[in-house]
Amino acid sequence: MRAISKSFGTFLAVDNVTLDIRPNEFFTLLGPSGCGKTTLLRMIAGFELPTEGQVLLDDRDISSLLPNQRPVNTVFQNYALFPHLTVAENIGFGLKMLGKPKADIAAVVARMLKLVHLDGRGDNPVTQLSGGQQQRVALARALAPQPKVLLLDEPLSALDLKLRKSMQIELKRLQAETGITFVFVTHDQEEALTMSDRIAVMSQGQVRQVGSAREIYDRPADRFVADFIGETNFLEGTLAGSEGSMASVRLKAGGIIRAGLPEGGAPKADLTVVVRPEHAELAAAGSGTFDGTLGEVIYFGTDTHFHVRLDDGGTFIVRRQNTRSGAAAPETGARVGVRLGEGAAQILKD
Amino acid sequence: MAKSFSIKRLPGFSTIAMMTFFVLYLPIATLVAYAFNSGVSVAMWEGFSLRWFEAAWNNDLVIEASVRSLKIASVAAVLATICATLAALATTRTAAYRGMTFKYAFINLPLLVPEIVTAVALLIFFSRVKVWTGYSGLGYLMMSHAAFCVPFAYLPIRARLESMDLSLERAAADLYATPFKAFRYVTLPLLWPGILAGLMLAFVISLDDVVITEFVKSGGQDTLPTYMLGQLRRVVTPEMNAISTVFLLISLAIVTVFFFLSRTPEKDNG
Amino acid sequence: MALSAAQAGEARQKKDIRDRWLLSAPALLLILVAGVGPLLIVVLYSFLAPGSYGDVKWEFSSQGWFNVFFARDIFDDTVSLADAHFSIFWRSIKLALGTTVLCAIFGFPTAYFIATRPPHNRSVWLFLITIPFWTNMLIRTFAIQELIRTEGIINSVLLKLGVISAPVQMLYTDFAILLGMTYVHLPLMVLPLYASLEKLDFRLIEAAYDLYASRFNVLMKVIVPLVKPGLIAGSILVFIPALSSYVIPRVLGGGKNLMIGNLIELQFGQGRNWPLGAALSVTLVIIVLFAMLYYVRNAGKAGGSSHG
Numbered sequence: 013m014r015a016i017s018k019s020f021g022t023f024l025a026v027d028n029v030t031l032d033i034r035p036n037e038f039f040t041l042l043g044p045s046g047c048g049k050t051t052l053l054r055m056i057a058g059f060e061l062p063t064e065g066q067v068l069l070d071d072r073d074i075s076s077l078l079p080n081q082r083p084v085n086t087v088f089q090n091y092a093l094f095p096h097l098t099v100a101e102n103i104g105f106g107l108k109m110l111g112k113p114k115a116d117i118a119a120v121v122a123r124m125l126k127l128v129h130l131d132g133r134g135d136n137p138v139t140q141l142s143g144g145q146q147q148r149v150a151l152a153r154a155l156a157p158q159p160k161v162l163l164l165d166e167p168l169s170a171l172d173l174k175l176r177k178s179m180q181i182e183l184k185r186l187q188a189e190t191g192i193t194f195v196f197v198t199h200d201q202e203e204a205l206t207m208s209d210r211i212a213v214m215s216q217g218q219v220r221q222v223g224s225a226r227e228i229y230d231r232p233a234d235r236f237v238a239d240f241i242g243e244t245n246f247l248e249g250t251l252a253g254s255e256g257s258m259a260s261v262r263l264k265a266g267g268i269i270r271a272g273l274p275e276g277g278a279p280k281a282d283l284t285v286v287v288r289p290e291h292a293e294l295a296a297a298g299s300g301t302f303d304g305t306l307g308e309v310i311y312f313g314t315d316t317h318f319h320v321r322l323d324d325g326g327t328f329i330v331r332r333q334n335t336r337s338g339a340a341a342p343e344t345g346a347r348v349g350v351r352l353g354e355g356a357a358q359i360l361k362d
Numbered sequence: 363m364a365k366s367f368s369i370k371r372l373p374g375f376s377t378i379a380m381m382t383f384f385v386l387y388l389p390i391a392t393l394v395a396y397a398f399n400s401g402v403s404v405a406m407w408e409g410f411s412l413r414w415f416e417a418a419w420n421n422d423l424v425i426e427a428s429v430r431s432l433k434i435a436s437v438a439a440v441l442a443t444i445c446a447t448l449a450a451l452a453t454t455r456t457a458a459y460r461g462m463t464f465k466y467a468f469i470n471l472p473l474l475v476p477e478i479v480t481a482v483a484l485l486i487f488f489s490r491v492k493v494w495t496g497y498s499g500l501g502y503l504m505m506s507h508a509a510f511c512v513p514f515a516y517l518p519i520r521a522r523l524e525s526m527d528l529s530l531e532r533a534a535a536d537l538y539a540t541p542f543k544a545f546r547y548v549t550l551p552l553l554w555p556g557i558l559a560g561l562m563l564a565f566v567i568s569l570d571d572v573v574i575t576e577f578v579k580s581g582g583q584d585t586l587p588t589y590m591l592g593q594l595r596r597v598v599t600p601e602m603n604a605i606s607t608v609f610l611l612i613s614l615a616i617v618t619v620f621f622f623l624s625r626t627p628e629k630d631n632g
Numbered sequence: 633m634a635l636s637a638a639q640a641g642e643a644r645q646k647k648d649i650r651d652r653w654l655l656s657a658p659a660l661l662l663i664l665v666a667g668v669g670p671l672l673i674v675v676l677y678s679f680l681a682p683g684s685y686g687d688v689k690w691e692f693s694s695q696g697w698f699n700v701f702f703a704r705d706i707f708d709d710t711v712s713l714a715d716a717h718f719s720i721f722w723r724s725i726k727l728a729l730g731t732t733v734l735c736a737i738f739g740f741p742t743a744y745f746i747a748t749r750p751p752h753n754r755s756v757w758l759f760l761i762t763i764p765f766w767t768n769m770l771i772r773t774f775a776i777q778e779l780i781r782t783e784g785i786i787n788s789v790l791l792k793l794g795v796i797s798a799p800v801q802m803l804y805t806d807f808a809i810l811l812g813m814t815y816v817h818l819p820l821m822v823l824p825l826y827a828s829l830e831k832l833d834f835r836l837i838e839a840a841y842d843l844y845a846s847r848f849n850v851l852m853k854v855i856v857p858l859v860k861p862g863l864i865a866g867s868i869l870v871f872i873p874a875l876s877s878y879v880i881p882r883v884l885g886g887g888k889n890l891m892i893g894n895l896i897e898l899q900f901g902q903g904r905n906w907p908l909g910a911a912l913s914v915t916l917v918i919i920v921l922f923a924m925l926y927y928v929r930n931a932g933k934a935g936g937s938s939h940g
Contacts, residue, residue: 367690370748371833372847372850372851373745374741374746375741375745376642376741377746378738378741379742379744379745379746380740380745381744382738382739382741382742382818383760385738385815386760386761386764386815386818387764388779389772389775389776389778389779389815390764390767390771390772390828392774392775392778392779393736393771393774393775393778393780394787396778403783404778404784405778405781405783405784405785405788406783406788409670440664442662443659445658445662446654446659447660447661448655448658448899449656449658449659449660450656450661451652451655452651452652452653452656453652453653453656454651456648459652460649461653462652462784465656465660466814468663468668469660469663470658471658471663471668472663472668472769474920474924475667475668475671475873475874475917476873476876476893476916476917477873477876477878477896478878478892478893478896478913479671479674479876479896479913479916479917480667480668480670480671481878481886481896482674482896482900482910482913483670483671483673483674483913484666484670485676485900485908486668486670486673486677486910487673487857489687502666505662505665505666506666507669508662508666508668508890509662509663509665510667512662512663512667518657543725566766568770569768570767570768570769570770570795572769572879573656573878573879573893577771577897577900587770590770590771590774591770591879591882591883594774594883595709595775597776602774603778606768606774606775607769608769609768610767610768610771611907612683613766613767613768614763614767615763617763617766617767621762630768
């Protein structure tokens with residue numbers, strides 16, 4: 013995908029996006045609703061045509077082909093199963109449209125039914141299936157013609173939590189078994205983090221960061237990515253010096269820390285550093301990186317959140333895993349220190 | 363309080379409503395009852411008999427007019443439904459485009475123009491055309507019936523199309539169906555109940571028409587309603603009741619089927 | 633492919649709109665030729681001179697329109713207002729308004745009754761209202777005719793009960809036309825009223841009672857204003873076809889109590905004055921148009937006030 017843009021009237025839904033999706037990978041487009049991820053997906057499928065730029069598949073320009081001319085299939089958000097056809101007829105639809113012989117279609121349909129654990133349900137009307145079963149039929153239908161790329165438009169959003177978890181594993185398995193490139197669209201960060209080989213985080217029509225789940229979580233590129241994924245502490249500071257990919261930052265709240273530099277080096281002298289709550293720990297006052305006053309202590313079962321009021325007015329959250337022994341926690345109002353581990357802090361681009 | 367206070371109750375309303383239902387069906391019930399009268403009066407009951415049904419059956423004019431009515435209604439309904447289906451496909455499920463509102467208004471225009479005015483207009487127009495072409499067959503009646511049936515056929519088809527999920531056709535296109543195949547294998551089967559409903563509505567509307575037929579028909583082209591209108595000027599025997607009863611039954615059957623067809627389909631996802 | 637995606641998209645959109653015009657062409661053409669197109673010819677004919685045996689002579693004449701409003705005495709050529717026409721117009725409007733009011737009086741409680749039934753029963757009651765609507769209008773008129781004729785059931789029953797001593801002449805009166813039109817058009821009032829009442833939030837009525845409103849006040853100050861859009865829609869649906877009735881006055885009015893529709897027909901039949909008939913037709917369309925405009929304006933207002 014190269015320098016692709018799509019505007020509706022004066023509204024720019026997708027703004028100059030270039031993405032390289034590799035063969036056989038599980039690629040996820042992650043972002044809040046209205047960020048342009050679905051529009052991007054629809055341009056790959058052919059339901060929308062880009063206003064500018066090209067969609068390339070194996071170095072072939074497919075940007076202006078009709079959806080039925082593209083070796084790309086979609087699993088729709090509401091499944092879009094044909095209500096007047098049976099399960100088998102739904103799965104075989106694509107092959108039938110391609111003019112494949114009946115015997116071949118039957119064989120593929122049987123194989124697909126087995127693949128999605130719906131053996132023997134071929135003659136059922138799709139309207140009688142449960143949500144999870146419909147989801148699997150939609151998957152089988154899109155996989156049956158063996159597309160080069162499978163597009164999944166928030167396919168799990170209609171399922172309840174338990175079913176969603178098991179379908180996540182199922183999807184990962186199907187991708188591995190079939191070796192087809194999956195492009196998955198979701199607004200659910202957890203879904204994206206657990207399933208994807210690589211993730212593109214999108215906001216306002218632009219791609220903010222592309223990388224593996226780990227890269228995106230541990231080293232967010234900018235404020236949006238850091239804020240959108242997981243819980244984060246933002247600390248203001250100034251650049252004190254840098255060496256290689258690391259820099260030292262003088263924090264407004266006091267103390268100097270070492271933090272990872274974003275790609276392309278530190279943007280300016282005034283900058284923001286992010287620290288995940290679980291990458292920090294409480295310490296005695298004066299022994300940590302900086303000090304503060306302990307505010308609310310909130311117990312979450314598996315862990316406890318400590319809200320530390322910093323001297324510059326900000327709040328810093330420290331998350332501590334609860335253990336059986338239950339280390340004594342300081343009282344609200346006490347002076348405490350906060351210690352950051354090596355590599356815990358990351359400097360943002362903006 | 364002895365009687366519980368119901369906020370929905372308004373005094374006298376239920377009585378008026380029941381009276382309305384009674385009055386709505388009383389004339390029809392009387393009409394049907396006297397079709398079975400053995401006497402010649404439509405007011406004095408003289409015993410049960412099927413003689414008037416027999417008389418109507420043996421009346422060549424009635425049979426001819428009935429056959430003509432059915433012929434016109436069939437052709438007009440099919441023609442109107444085809445036109446309405448194509449027009450409905452052209453005016454739904456798309457961003458508004460130039461001329462769409464115009465199309466919508468134009469298709470519904472026959473509903474707004476008083477029937478008598480349309481009838482007069484067609485009389486003037488077709489009397490010219492008849493002179494020019496020398497043709498004076500049933501074609502004129504079929505055409506004019508089809509024209510005023512279009513908005514009626516259009517209604518249920520459009521409603522059905524608008525309730526249909528657009529992503530189904532997208533899914534078909536995504537699965538390598540050409541636009542024609544997508545229509546043939548997905549849109550048409552799903553639209554079918556709507557088309558049938560439109561067809562039936564058009565058929566009933568055409569069958570019932572009096573005014574336009576009365577003005578457009580040439581000599582010897584009476585339909586059942588215009589034949590009956592002519593007969594009402596004379597002394598009426600229960601034969602008219604018998605004809606009306608059969609007519610009512612046919613309409614009732616079609617409307618009942620229509621009622622079941624046009625009910626919104628059950629939600630398809632589980 | 634030489635075209636860029638953007639150009640291809642534009643071309644595809646143009647083709648889509650062209651296809652949509654092609655698809656709607658048969659319907660538009662059919663309605664133009666055999667529906668509303670010939671109305672233009674009616675307008676044209678209203679400005680031509682009448683032919684000797686019906687039809688028209690192809691020369692301009694304002695006689696058609698002149699005759700709508702004025703009558704020329706055959707003997708002394710004096711011009712006076714066409715009283716006969718005015719009285720028929722006035723009768724038509726009176727009867728159509730009367731029909732509308734009667735339909736509202738009977739239709740409102742009926743629609744209210746249906747709307748307050750349990751949901752699963754409503755469609756049955758509604759079906760009972762729609763059945764007569766879809767059965768032949770002529771047959772329903774005929775049924776009324778049988779009921780009210782001099783030797784008809786109503787007179788027979790009343791005679792037997794001793795309420796009257798001689799049969800009452802009901803057929804071929806304005807009362808007969810009014811009764812027939814109310815009977816035939818009643819479903820057209822009930823259906824839109826029901827549609828409004830069904831959406832009525834009964835908690836509003838609860839609130840009104842809570843605030844010391846009497847039943848009558850609740851009806852007039854709460855329910856009626858809330859269903860005004862349905863009432864207006866129903867009124868227009870009844871008024872327009874009632875005004876242009878042709879079959880009902882012909883069957884129940886007996887050729888003496890004419891309405892506009894019959895007057896128009898007369899010019900194309902015995903009267904052999906096609907330009908006058910055409911001018912009368914155009915006049916009827918204009919009246920209907922004004923009624924529609926009135927409706928559109930008031931429906932807009934009613935819609936706006938319910939939000940305000």
